Structure formats: structure tokens, C-alpha cells
Amino acid sequence: MLINVLEVPAGGLEEAIRSWEAARDLLARQPGHVSTRLHQAMAPGARFQFVNVALWESPEAFAEAMRRMQADLRTPPPAGPAFFPALYRVVRE
Amino acid sequence: MLINVLEVPAGGLEEAIRSWEAARDLLARQPGHVSTRLHQAMAPGARFQFVNVALWESPEAFAEAMRRMQADLRTPPPAGPAFFPALYRVVRE
Numbered sequence: 001m002l003i004n005v006l007e008v009p010a011g012g013l014e015e016a017i018r019s020w021e022a023a024r025d026l027l028a029r030q031p032g033h034v035s036t037r038l039h040q041a042m043a044p045g046a047r048f049q050f051v052n053v054a055l056w057e058s059p060e061a062f063a064e065a066m067r068r069m070q071a072d073l074r075t076p077p078p079a080g081p082a083f084f085p086a087l088y089r090v091v092r093e
Numbered sequence: 094m095l096i097n098v099l100e101v102p103a104g105g106l107e108e109a110i111r112s113w114e115a116a117r118d119l120l121a122r123q124p125g126h127v128s129t130r131l132h133q134a135m136a137p138g139a140r141f142q143f144v145n146v147a148l149w150e151s152p153e154a155f156a157e158a159m160r161r162m163q164a165d166l167r168t169p170p171p172a173g174p175a176f177f178p179a180l181y182r183v184v185r186e
Contacts, residue, residue: 003132003144005098021185039096039181042152046179051096053146059135086139088132092114 002036002062004085006050016050016081026069027054032061050081059087095129095155097178099143109143109174119162120147125154143174152180 008016020038027033036054056062066085101109113131120126129147149155159178 001132003141005141005144017185024185036186037183038185039094040184042180042182047177048096048098048179051098051144051181084140086141087135088144089135090130091133092110092117092131093129 001088001090002052002054002056002085003088004052004054004083005048006052007047007082007084008049009080012080013049019081020050020052023069026072027065030061030065030068032057033065052085062087094181094183095145095147095149095178096181097145097147097176098141099145100140100175100177101142102173105173106142112174113143113145116162119165120158123154123158123161125150126158145178155180 006016006020017038024036024038028036034055034057036052039051039053041049041051056065099109099113110131117129117131121129127148127150129145132144132146134142134144147155149158
């Protein structure tokens with residue numbers, strides 16, 4: 001499971017969504033992509049306004065897709081939101 | 094959906110799991126609790142080593158459970174991990 005925690009500067013919500021949508025449009029076409037959901041905090045004061053949770057068929061499929069995205073982005077990622085994507089597995093329930 | 098992002102100091106993984114388990118044991122008994130899963134980053138260098146994702150019947154049920162947990166904790170929460178719990182809803186897929 002890919003969990004991507006976004007730290008968004010004040011006033012940067014719309015830009016963060018646009019950045020996320022641009023990345024989603026590209027990543028969703030990559031082999032091994034299963035699903036993705038962008039979650040927004042219900043409280044405006046939450047430290048992390050957005051958390052994206054995506055499912056991939058394998059860590060390798062995700063790594064390859066990220067490699068392609070970085071190579072494909074003609075323009076550098078916007079300065080606004082800070083992204084912290086990482087692969088996770090369930091360790092306790 | 095409750096997403097709780099944990100920032101864990103170096104060497105603090107075991108303590109973070111113990112803290113999480115203590116809170117889970119109490120919260121899981123509260124009315125309205127549905128499920129909870131603790132996710133650990135597969136890469137040791139990930140900024141956020143743990144992300145907990147829990148389902149509650151309503152935001153109110155979660156808020157009441159948190160109120161009880163804070164009142165019930167005889168000892169202050171350990172200094173180790175920093176917890177950033179917040180309620181989220183899906184805004185894009």
C-alpha cells in the first residue's frame with residue numbers, strides 16, 4: 001500500500017489538488033496501478049491536509065511508475081505541497 | 094476515516110508500537126469503533142514510519158472515544174512518537 005502524506009502551506013489547497021490530479025492522471029495509466037484515493041482532513045487545522053492511499057500490484061510496479069513520472073515531468077513539481085510518499089504494510093490490527 | 098500519522102524518533106519504533114497498542118486496546122473497546130490497522134513503512138528512511146488507519150461509525154463516536162482516552166490515561170503519553178490524528182474523507186479518486 002502506498003500512503004502519501006501531503007504537507008500543504010496555508011492557502012495551497014487548490015494547488016495541492018491540481019498537483020495530485022496531474023500525478024494521478026499519469027500514475028493511473030501505469031502498469032500495476034490498482035486504485036487511489038485522496039483523503040482531505042475534515043478539520044482545517046489538521047497538520048496534514050491530504051493523505052493519499054493507493055494500491056499497487058507490487059512495490060516494483062510502483063517504483064517503475066515513479067521512475068517514469070519523474071522522467072516524464074517536463075516541468076519541475078510545483079513548490080507548494082511537500083509530498084512524503086512511502087510504501088507501507090500492515091503490522092498490527 | 095481516522096488517519097493518524099506518526100513521526101518516530103530514531104530508535105523509537107518499539108516504543109511507538111507499544112504506545113499505539115496501549116491506545117488501540119482502549120479505543121477498540123469504545124462505542125462506534127469499527128476497525129484499525131497500523132501500517133509500517135517498508136523503507137527505514139521513510140519520514141513517517143507508521144500510519145494508522147481506523148474506521149469509526151461517526152466523527153462523534155471518535156471524538157467521544159478520544160475524550161475518554163485522554164481522561165483515562167493515568168500516565169502522560171510517552172515522549173517518543175509524535176501523533177497527528179485527524180478525521181479524513183475521500184475527495185478524489
